[in-house]
Amino acid sequence: MPESTGKSPEQLDRLRRRAAFLRELDxxxxxxxxxxxxxxRVKQIRAAMRRATYHH
Known part of the structure; x- marks a missing residue:
């Protein structure tokens, strides 16, 4: 029952589609x-440099 989870069927469907999208992206x-x-490897190094440069 959607009432017991507090989420509507539309929200549950959206969450399912989002999870599938994130899985495929990964x-x-x-x-x-x-x-x-x-x-x-270059992309990882650049991302690490960005994190180090803009670390507050």
């Missing part, structure tokens, strides 16, 4: 990292 990132490891 799989795509993993595939890209396997296919182009150098590019993925």
């Amino acid at each position: 799989e795509a990132r993993a595939l890209r990292a396997r296919v182009a490891p150098r590019r993925a």
